[in-house]
Amino acid sequence: MAKAKAGARKAPAASKKTLKLGLIKNASKKMAKAAARVVKAATKLAKAASVAKAMPPKVAALKAVAPVVKAALPKAFAVKKGAQSAEAAKLSFQAPVPDKPLPRASKLPASGEPLTKREMEQLLTAGAGRGVEGEGSLKGRLRVKDGFPFLAIIGRDKRELVFLLQGPDQEVLPAYADHKVSVSGLIKKTTNYGGTVDVRKYSAKKPEAEAAPPPPVEVKLKYLSPGEIEQLCAAGMGAGMRGFATMRGHLEMTGDDFFLVTSNGGTRQQVSFLLQGKGAKGLRKFVGQVVQVTGVVDKTAGWGGTVQVEIHEPRPSEHRAVSREAMAISKVEGASAGAAAELVVNNGLAVKLLERAGYTWAIEPTVAKRIGLREANFVASSHGPATREFFFTPRTPGVFEVEFFLAKAFMPSQVSKTYKLTVSVRP
Numbered sequence: 013m014a015k016a017k018a019g020a021r022k023a024p025a026a027s028k029k030t031l032k033l034g035l036i037k038n039a040s041k042k043m044a045k046a047a048a049r050v051v052k053a054a055t056k057l058a059k060a061a062s063v064a065k066a067m068p069p070k071v072a073a074l075k076a077v078a079p080v081v082k083a084a085l086p087k088a089f090a091v092k093k094g095a096q097s098a099e100a101a102k103l104s105f106q107a108p109v110p111d112k113p114l115p116r117a118s119k120l121p122a123s124g125e126p127l128t129k130r131e132m133e134q135l136l137t138a139g140a141g142r143g144v145e146g147e148g149s150l151k152g153r154l155r156v157k158d159g160f161p162f163l164a165i166i167g168r169d170k171r172e173l174v175f176l177l178q179g180p181d182q183e184v185l186p187a188y189a190d191h192k193v194s195v196s197g198l199i200k201k202t203t204n205y206g207g208t209v210d211v212r213k214y215s216a217k218k219p220e221a222e223a224a225p226p227p228p229v230e231v232k233l234k235y236l237s238p239g240e241i242e243q244l245c246a247a248g249m250g251a252g253m254r255g256f257a258t259m260r261g262h263l264e265m266t267g268d269d270f271f272l273v274t275s276n277g278g279t280r281q282q283v284s285f286l287l288q289g290k291g292a293k294g295l296r297k298f299v300g301q302v303v304q305v306t307g308v309v310d311k312t313a314g315w316g317g318t319v320q321v322e323i324h325e326p327r328p329s330e331h332r333a334v335s336r337e338a339m340a341i342s343k344v345e346g347a348s349a350g351a352a353a354e355l356v357v358n359n360g361l362a363v364k365l366l367e368r369a370g371y372t373w374a375i376e377p378t379v380a381k382r383i384g385l386r387e388a389n390f391v392a393s394s395h396g397p398a399t400r401e402f403f404f405t406p407r408t409p410g411v412f413e414v415e416f417f418l419a420k421a422f423m424p425s426q427v428s429k430t431y432k433l434t435v436s437v438r439p
Contacts, residue, residue: 120179120210123147124198138171139204149196150175150209154188154216161185163193163209174206175199181211188216233308245274247281248314256308259285259319260327263295263303264390265398266421267369270295272305272319278388278402279377280417280424284316285309291321299392302327316422334386334405336360347416347431354436361404361435363416366397371418371428373400383412383435409439 127135127146134141135148152165154177161177177185177195185193195214201207236244236257243250244257261274261284270287287295291307305324311317341360342353355361365373367390375385387403406412411434418429 120212121198127199133168135199135201136165136167136173138167138169138173141201142204144199144201146199147197148199149194150199151192151194154185154191154193156186156189159186161188163195171205176206176208177211177214178208179211181214185211185214190219192217192219236309244309244311245283247276247283250311251314252311254308254310256306258304258306259309260302260304261285262390263298263301264372265296265299265392266367266372269421270299271316271421272303276377278374278385278400279380280374280419281377282315282372282374282424284422285311285319286316286422287319287321287324289320289322291324295324298324298326300390302329313422315424334360336403339405344433347429352434352436354438355406356438357406357409359405361406363402363404363414363433364391364399365402365416365418365431367400368397368418368428370421372421373402374417374419374424375402375414376417379412379414382408383414383437404435406435406437409437411436 125146127144127148131141131144131146132148135144150163150165152163152175155162155164155174161182163175163177165173165175167173179197193214193216195209195211197212198210199207200209234255236253236255240250240253240255241257241259244253245259245261259272259274261272262277264271264273264284270292271284272287273282273284275283287305289307291305295303303324304327305319305321307322308320309317310319339360340356341362342355344351344353344361344363347365353361353363367373374388384405384407385402386405387401389401389403391399391401393399402416414433414435416431416433417424417427418431420426420428
């Protein structure tokens with residue numbers, strides 16, 4: 013066997029295969045074939061160059077192939093990138109929706125278990141009952157959305173629940189929009205605020221036409237009975253009563269208005285009626301006297317109201333329960349600060365206070381009872397403001413503080429001024 017000459021070199025076959033595999037892995041299938049042909053041609057050129065320049069064939073092949081591969085790789089990546097972008101565009105593209113009706117549930121499922129009372133409560137409660145299913149019935153108003161019928165019902169907490177109506181009647185039910193509909197079938201609550209109903213039976217009722225409001229009924233006035241008149245004249249009773257009546261009381265006035273005091277005169281529970289109408293004219297000469305009026309009485313509050321006077325006539329003054337004759341009377345005139353009065357038990361005390369138009373003087377009912385209020389007389393004056401006289405006859409010795417309130421007429425809670433008087437009663 014002949015030995016190879018010393019110094020002779022041959023190109024190793026393994027280096028060619030390794031170069032080819034490296035190029036094939038980094039290029040696409042199409043470019044791999046082209047690169048293989050380029051490498052084969054470059055290897056031949058490298059052998060010729062190695063003979064001339066005594067350069068190793070592996071190095072010469074790499075230098076020869078480098079410019080070719082450098083020019084070919086961008087094109088390969090461009091092709092691959094183009095293929096990826098085309099695939100992404102294909103995925104993002106959405107085909108136009110065909111102009112066809114939406115699919116409808118046309119078959120009824122098998123009958124389920126009837127809903128229990130507890131399940132119906134959960135079904136009709138907004139925010140609860142999700143997953144409840146069973147046979148039952150619902151009532152509500154039918155609504156149509158996107159061609160599908162929905163039943164809107166009012167739940168247990170006055171919140172609205174919406175159920176989609178399914179089944180063979182799904183195409184018929186939209187004709188009953190805004191009707192009151194009752195359905196029965198398989199009910200499924202798919203959310204906390206609604207679900208579906210596979211309708212087996214249904215009934216619809218036409219919406220009620222908006223009826224015109226009935227004409228106002230004229231309330232016929234009635235003659236009030238003696239018991240009802242007694243309620244009109246009592247403090248805190250008979251508010252809202254209205255009718256024909258005849259009442260008697262003391263005639264007083266505030267400003268240019270006349271009013272009739274029927275009970276608890278001079279106290280903050282005084283009941284008085286403002287006199288109005290044609291029959292209320294010519295009453296000035298009867299101020300301070302007892303007058304009987306007949307007309308339409310309207311008690312708007314517990315402390316009085318108005319009277320549309322038709323007839324008025326004076327009556328004789330009532331007999332005074334206590335005679336002032338042969339009685340020592342202490343007098344206090346005007347609301348002066350720090351005023352005081354002193355008297356003996358069973359004697360009289362007269363307090364006169366000037367009134368103002370639209371206001372009247374009054375005291376608390378409990379104080380009036382404790383100190384023995386007998387009269388609260390209104391005294392008109394043609395030259396100046398009117399005067400109100402409070403007449404007391406104390407029955408119990410002691411020191412009493414009497415507070416007077418100047419309140420707005422017919423509104424005893426609106427006080428404009430107060431006056432305190434200290435009364436000393438000796439035995």
